[in-house]
Amino acid sequence: MNKIHFTIHAALLLAMPLLLLGIIGKTKAAFAGRVGPPVLQPYLDVIKLLRKGSVFSRTTTWVFKAGPVVGLVTALFAAALVPLGGHLAPISFEGDLVLFAYLLGLGRFFTVAAALDTGSAFEGMGGAREVTFSCLTEPALFFGLIVLTRLSGSLSLSTMIGPGLGEAWRHGGASLVLVGFSLFIVLLTESCRIPVDDPNTHLELTMIHEVMVLDHGGPALGLIEYASALKLFVLGSIVVRIAIPYSGNPWASWGVFAGGMILLAVLIGVVESTMARLRMAQVPIFLLAACLLSALGIVLVAR
Amino acid sequence: MDIVESLDSLMTDWLIIAGTILAAVSGVPGLWDDRKGTPGATSGERTATVLLVVGALCGIAGAALAIARPSAGIDLGWPVPGGRFAIHVDGISALFVVQIFLISALGSVYGLGYWKQSEHPRDGRKLRLFYGLITAGMTLLVCARNTMLFMAGWEIMALAAFLSLSAQDDQRPVREVGYVYMVATRLATLCLIAMFAVLSVATGSFDFAASRPITPGAGTAILILAIAGFGLKAGIMPMHVWLPGAHANAPSHVSALMSGVLIKMGIYGLVRVFSLFPHPPLWWGQLVLLFGGVSGVLGVAFAISQHDFKRLLAYHSVENIGIICMGLGVALLGRSLGNSALVALGLSGALLHVWNHGLFKGLLFLSAGSVLHATHTREIDELGGLAKRMPWTALGFLVGAVAICGLPPLNGFISELLVYLGLFRSAALPQGTLWLTGALGAPALALIGALALACFVKVHGAMFLGEPRSERTAGAAESSRFILVPMAVLAGLCFVVGLLPWVVAPILDRAVLAWAPELAGSGLRLMVLAPLSWVSLLGGLLLVALLLGVALVRRNLRQKPAEKVGTWDCGYVAPGPTMQYSSSSFAQTLVGLFSWALRPKVSKPDTRGLFPHPEAFTSNVADVVLDSILIPAAELGSRAVRWFRWVQRGSMQAYLLYILLTLLVLFFWR
Numbered sequence: 001m002n003k004i005h006f007t008i009h010a011a012l013l014l015a016m017p018l019l020l021l022g023i024i025g026k027t028k029a030a031f032a033g034r035v036g037p038p039v040l041q042p043y044l045d046v047i048k049l050l051r052k053g054s055v056f057s058r059t060t061t062w063v064f065k066a067g068p069v070v071g072l073v074t075a076l077f078a079a080a081l082v083p084l085g086g087h088l089a090p091i092s093f094e095g096d097l098v099l100f101a102y103l104l105g106l107g108r109f110f111t112v113a114a115a116l117d118t119g120s121a122f123e124g125m126g127g128a129r130e131v132t133f134s135c136l137t138e139p140a141l142f143f144g145l146i147v148l149t150r151l152s153g154s155l156s157l158s159t160m161i162g163p164g165l166g167e168a169w170r171h172g173g174a175s176l177v178l179v180g181f182s183l184f185i186v187l188l189t190e191s192c193r194i195p196v197d198d199p200n201t202h203l204e205l206t207m208i209h210e211v212m213v214l215d216h217g218g219p220a221l222g223l224i225e226y227a228s229a230l231k232l233f234v235l236g237s238i239v240v241r242i243a244i245p246y247s248g249n250p251w252a253s254w255g256v257f258a259g260g261m262i263l264l265a266v267l268i269g270v271v272e273s274t275m276a277r278l279r280m281a282q283v284p285i286f287l288l289a290a291c292l293l294s295a296l297g298i299v300l301v302a303r
Numbered sequence: 304m305d306i307v308e309s310l311d312s313l314m315t316d317w318l319i320i321a322g323t324i325l326a327a328v329s330g331v332p333g334l335w336d337d338r339k340g341t342p343g344a345t346s347g348e349r350t351a352t353v354l355l356v357v358g359a360l361c362g363i364a365g366a367a368l369a370i371a372r373p374s375a376g377i378d379l380g381w382p383v384p385g386g387r388f389a390i391h392v393d394g395i396s397a398l399f400v401v402q403i404f405l406i407s408a409l410g411s412v413y414g415l416g417y418w419k420q421s422e423h424p425r426d427g428r429k430l431r432l433f434y435g436l437i438t439a440g441m442t443l444l445v446c447a448r449n450t451m452l453f454m455a456g457w458e459i460m461a462l463a464a465f466l467s468l469s470a471q472d473d474q475r476p477v478r479e480v481g482y483v484y485m486v487a488t489r490l491a492t493l494c495l496i497a498m499f500a501v502l503s504v505a506t507g508s509f510d511f512a513a514s515r516p517i518t519p520g521a522g523t524a525i526l527i528l529a530i531a532g533f534g535l536k537a538g539i540m541p542m543h544v545w546l547p548g549a550h551a552n553a554p555s556h557v558s559a560l561m562s563g564v565l566i567k568m569g570i571y572g573l574v575r576v577f578s579l580f581p582h583p584p585l586w587w588g589q590l591v592l593l594f595g596g597v598s599g600v601l602g603v604a605f606a607i608s609q610h611d612f613k614r615l616l617a618y619h620s621v622e623n624i625g626i627i628c629m630g631l632g633v634a635l636l637g638r639s640l641g642n643s644a645l646v647a648l649g650l651s652g653a654l655l656h657v658w659n660h661g662l663f664k665g666l667l668f669l670s671a672g673s674v675l676h677a678t679h680t681r682e683i684d685e686l687g688g689l690a691k692r693m694p695w696t697a698l699g700f701l702v703g704a705v706a707i708c709g710l711p712p713l714n715g716f717i718s719e720l721l722v723y724l725g726l727f728r729s730a731a732l733p734q735g736t737l738w739l740t741g742a743l744g745a746p747a748l749a750l751i752g753a754l755a756l757a758c759f760v761k762v763h764g765a766m767f768l769g770e771p772r773s774e775r776t777a778g779a780a781e782s783s784r785f786i787l788v789p790m791a792v793l794a795g796l797c798f799v800v801g802l803l804p805w806v807v808a809p810i811l812d813r814a815v816l817a818w819a820p821e822l823a824g825s826g827l828r829l830m831v832l833a834p835l836s837w838v839s840l841l842g843g844l845l846l847v848a849l850l851l852g853v854a855l856v857r858r859n860l861r862q863k864p865a866e867k868v869g870t871w872d873c874g875y876v877a878p879g880p881t882m883q884y885s886s887s888s889f890a891q892t893l894v895g896l897f898s899w900a901l902r903p904k905v906s907k908p909d910t911r912g913l914f915p916h917p918e919a920f921t922s923n924v925a926d927v928v929l930d931s932i933l934i935p936a937a938e939l940g941s942r943a944v945r946w947f948r949w950v951q952r953g954s955m956q957a958y959l960l961y962i963l964l965t966l967l968v969l970f971f972w973r
Contacts, residue, residue, distance in 0.1 A: 054865035059770055061690045063701075065860075069852035077845055091841065093834040098723045099711060099841065101749065105756055106710040113701075116764030116884070119687070120872040124884020127764070131757035132892045135750060142749035146730050146742045155727050215871050219859060284896060291746075298742050 006090045008254060013079050016258070017229035018042040020236070020265040027269025042229065049222030057215055059119040067114025068220040072227040074107035079234045083158040085257025086165065086247040092158035097145050100157060101138065104190075104231070108134060111224075115212040126211035129280070133196070133208070136287035137186045143294035144179040144186075147172070150301050161238060165245035175297035180242040182297070185290035187239055189283075191232035194272040196283050207280075236264050315365050315374035316390055319400060319446060322362025326407065327439035329354035330432030333420075340420025340427065348420055351431045352411045355438070359408035362442060366392065366400040370810050373817075376448065385509040386451030394813035395578075398654055399445040399571050402661045405796075406563045407438040409665065409789035410556035416785030417672055418554055426470040430554065433470075436463035437560060445571055450499040450509045457495065457568070461488040461536075464565055468553035480548030483929070487535050487545035491569075494532030498576070501525055506579075513579040522580060526587060529576045530594065537569025539628060540598035543621045544929040547605075550617030551681065555672020558613060562620045563665035567657050570627055574654070577635060578818045585639045589740050592632030596744060599625025599751040604897040607758045607890045608924035611681045612674070615762060616667050619707060622751060623660045626722060627653045629744060633725035634818075636740065640732070643825045644832055645725055650818055651811040651829050652721030658807070659714040659800060663706035666793040670700035673786050674766060677779040683765050683886040686776050690767040693781045697767040699790040704759040706797045709752050712842030714800035717835070723748060724833055757893060765886035772880050802842045804835045887922055894922065902927050 022039035029036025056064065081100045083089040089096075112127035148160040151168040169176055189196045192209035199210060213224050240260035246253055278286055332354075333347025340348075368374070369392040376391035392400065411434065420427040437460055444456030465488065469481030503509050505521040517525070531542070538546040546566070550558045573591075577583065602621030609615040630653030637645025673696040674689060675681060690697035706713035726748065729741030771777040781787075800807060808829040816823055829835065872878045894903055901924045908918030925931070952958070 053863040054860060055868055056865045057870040058867050059688070059870050061697075061768065063690070063768060065856055066849075066853055069856055070849060073845065073848045073852055077841065077848070091837075093837045095720060095724050095727075095834045096837075097727075098720050099716075099838065102710055102716055102719075102752070103845075105708065105752065106705070109705060109708060109710060109756055109760055112760045113764055113768065116760070117768040118870045118872070119769030119880070119883045120870050120878065121882050121884050122873055124764070124889060127760065128884065128889040128892065131753070131760055132896075135753040135757060135893065135896075138749045138753040139746040142746040146727070146745055149727050149731055150738070150742070153731055155724065155731075214873065219856070284892070295746075298739075 002088065005087045005250070009080075009084055009087065009090055012084060012258070013076070013230065013233070016261060017233040018046060018226065020233060020261060021229050023262060023265035024269040024272065027266050028273050031269070031273035042225070046222045046225050049217075049225065050219050052218035054218040054220065057118050060117045060215075063110070064114045064117040064215075065220070067110045067117075068216060068223040068227070070110035071107045072223045072230070074103045075227045075230040075234065078103040078107075079230055081157060082234050082237055083162055083241070084237050085253045085260075086161070086163050086241065086245070087250065087253065088162070089158045092156050094155045097149075097155060097157050097160070101141060101145075105134075105138075107227070107231075111212060114216075118215045120215065122211050123214055126208050126214075129208045129283075130212060133189055133283060133287055136284060136291055137189050140182050140186050140287070140291040140294050143291065143298055144183050147175045147179050147294065147297045147301050150298075151175070157238075161241045161245075163247040165241065166247060169245055172301050175301040176242055178293045178297035178300065180239060182290045182294035183235070183239050183242065185287065185293075187232065187235040188268070188271070189287060189290075190235055191228060193268055195275045195278045195286065198277050233261070236261060240264050313375055315368040315372075315392055316377045316446075318361045318365030318368070319392060319442065320377075320390070322358040322360075322365065322404060323439045323442040325354050325358030325361065326404075326435045326442070329358065329411070329435035330428070330430075333428050333431050336420060336428055338420075338424045338428070340422075340424060342421060344415050345420050347428065348415060348431070351435065352415055355411040355435060356408045358438075359404035362404040363401050366397040366404075369397040369400075370394065370813060381449075381452070383451050385503065386455075387449045387510070388452060389448040389510065390446045390452075391448045392446050394810070394815075394817035395571070395574060395654070396445045398658065398810065398814050399567065400442060402567070402658055403438060403441045403445070403564050406560055406661050406665045407434075409792055410434070410560050410669075413556045413559075413669055413672070413786055413789040414554075416783040417556055417676055425473065430467055430470045430557070433463040433467040434557065434560070436460075437467060437565065441564060441568055444568060448511050450502065450511065453511075454492075454495065454499070458492065460565065460568065461492065464488075464557075464561060467557045468549050468561065470554060470557075471552075474552075476548075477552045480545070480552045484545040484549045487542075491532045491535035494528045494535070495572070498525055498528035498532055501528065502576075502579075511575060511579070513581075517580065519584070522583070525576065526590075529573060530591075533569040533572040533576075534594070535569070536572070537566050537624050538598075538621050539569075539594050539624055540601050540621055541928045543598070543602070544926060544933055546620060547609075547614050547617040547926060550620065550668075551611055551614040555613070555668055555675060558617075558672070559665040559668035562617065562668055563661035566620060566624065567661065570624065570631070570653070570657055573631060574650075574818065577631070581638070581819075581821060583635050583639050585636065585737065588632045588635030588637075588639055590632075591628055591635055592740060592744055595625045595628030595630075595632055596747040597625070598622065598628060600747060600754070601900055603751055603754040603758060604893075604900060605924065605926070607754065607761070608894045608897075608901050608903060608922070610683055610887065610923075612671055612683050612686075612762060612766065613668070613681050615683070615758070616664065616671060619667075619755070619758070620660075620664060622755065623656065623664065623707070626719065626748065626751065627656045627660070629653075629748060630656060630718075630722040630725065633722065633729060633741070633744075636729055636737075637725070638819060640737075642732075643819075643822045643827050645729055646819050646822060647812075647815050647827050647829060647832055648721050648725035648728065650815050651808075651833075652718050652725060654814050655721060655800075655807060655811055656715075656718035659706070659718045659797075662793050662796050662800065663703045663713075663715060666699055666703035666790055666797065667707065669786070669790045669793065670696050670703060673699075673782040673790070674779075676782055676786070678775050680773070680775060683762060685773040686766040686771070687769045687880065687883065688767070688771040689776065689779060692776075692779045693767075695781060695787050696790070699787075699794050700767065701763060702794040702797055704763045706801070708756045708759055710756075711838070712798075712801050712845050714797045716842075717801060717804045717838065719748065719752065720838065721829075721833055754893070758890075761886050761889045765889065769883045770880040772883065772885075802839060802846070804839055805830060808833075808835055887920075891922070894924065900927065902931070
């Protein structure tokens, strides 16, 4: 039985991340009164990129070529640790939450190193912002994980946001609301969304994530696009699970989960359409708020 | 069989003693070398390295035997009041012995290429002598079972370290940091002598053994003195003041030995003293955790703001000592609560991080030395593009950087994982508000990790990637084999511990039992407590997947060869090396976020009008504790006691007289 669920898990990892990007794009287009690109456009983009040739700067070394690979592989490993829709993750053990966070850290290390490898001022700026803001999102994530550990008594993601989450809502609902909201902000930051970043990069010296990959092109850019969609999917799956802790029929819960993810994508689209992007100097304050929200979650779970 | 066994356990101690003696005398034959040296290595240089390496092999063999079976111990008379020449190598000592000999021997090989007699006619010979003495002193102190013998080893180490780090005492900054180190180490010794005095009164002997329970009052005094004395050596914030300058100005292999091993002697001391308290009060663990968290966060924050890469690495030692203290705090909490899982996780995490920090910080300092040797500058913003000129040094530094950030699949992740597990488990405790300690500790550790990542991405990028920022960097060439081989060994060990953590688990189990013998019956093992086999498996898979991915990319590039162009950079026509993002600009926002602690001195350019003059932006962070608090306080203090200065005669006879008079007074007073 588990085998079937693991297969669904893997299939979702392959199929859904880019779909979310398409849905976000469609939502934003609807708000702007445009038709917008088709929902499946991100797939076509990635396939096109993978077929292209590469162009490398003479300044770069092997680090530049390794960056996208490390980014994708670490995101895939992290995705294998996260339970989707309350189902057991393919890999789960006591303490996997630390590995989850640090795998994403390894990806970040090499993404930023690859950016610095070009010797470009823009990419250095993007890298600096990426690591600076992650110094605020990381504690927020861990405050959230502590709350979930405290509520579930477990150190494994599959149990923390597994079938017992509905029960946890009954006695720790207030904390979960705060943690869910804080993780949503972490999600927006990590996947370069408004109000922190703008995936379309209309200047402020091209902002965070997009500027780091300015010099990447062709297959490398394709890998980066998929990896960042995967990161959005993985962090999003935690937020969706906390918001919709449904665990009844295992098949129905897959449906609920997929529906939840689509709703999340629409929500991100709405946020991006209705909010203005913050000035870069304001971002740390915004992220500090996320940190404090989940810290408040800890205080509430104390009782 | 019995004879073999007793022979075996005797061997253990004597092997380590032989290693210690070989290390101590390793620099002696070289004293007769010609001052000017020869183009290759002189016979003295080679003898010193051979003696130290052979000694290290003996010592490590002895420690390995001790890990398999605790040594019998040696107990000889020693005509020092209260002293016995008592040596015993248990699980904790063995762990430290391995680290001391490993880093020391590798550093000695490195010295053959880095500190040649022909390049350093003034100080090459004495440095080798003192280097061996540091090693010997440290081994003696971690094996000593008597506090007097411990202090003897401690003083040999501390003074030899002073003489090594101030090897180039013809340079003013070296003399200055040497002086600060001297004051710090004297203060540490003062605290330790006081602590051992209290301990001997409380237990009735000068041995490391709690023959009778220690009263709470004496316990508190011991705790405070131990944190002050050992904390000064370990560099726990705010007692870290000597550390950045000393590590930056010492020869790089001495920096590696000091940062990788010597400051851990403070940790060893704390571990050993805490082992005497089977039921420490709860606030001990919380206090040590607090010290750990503060050292960790502020250590890395100071590191980010540095311009000198060796000073930056030195502040990271403060950070890592913080992580080790967090583990130790968890272990103390566990012991207070009688929670053996917390004890095992916390102490294993702390001790493994001691090992790991020796490996990756040793590697980083050796790589940094290789860069310094090739470019003659410690300014990060003068470097750049070294990965093309020094590929192996760059790779070594990258491995060290990934490891120190605690990222999988390298060794730093394993020890941080153990500390995390301890913190998360204590956050799940049912007791009152106690769980909040862990609940605040885990995000603090996450913050430390994220800041360390920011710092090492920055320093690796600025030093090795991009284009050279100065002439001397552009002409740099790769270092010699003597420099690269020790780095390769350390990098390899970072992978071994990271990928095969189950190899070190039994060693840690034994150390935990030596620390808290009451756990012997619980049957708890690290392999059960921590998901080490999972981490090992996934680390291996991750490495395979990464290599596979890189191979695929390479194949793809062979089929469709890539075009080589200049960096696109949004279409700038002539991007130059000075346009690159410098390490200072990279760190600017983070330094701003921590300006409440760092107090950076910033001079901002004031550009006005249509054609402004060229202006420069500078931001400097001095050590707040040293430069803004201690030095002014010391000046004030020295003015206040000026009237008493006549006692400082500066002549040996006067001081001998003082000692004699003090002893006589004590004698009659008693």
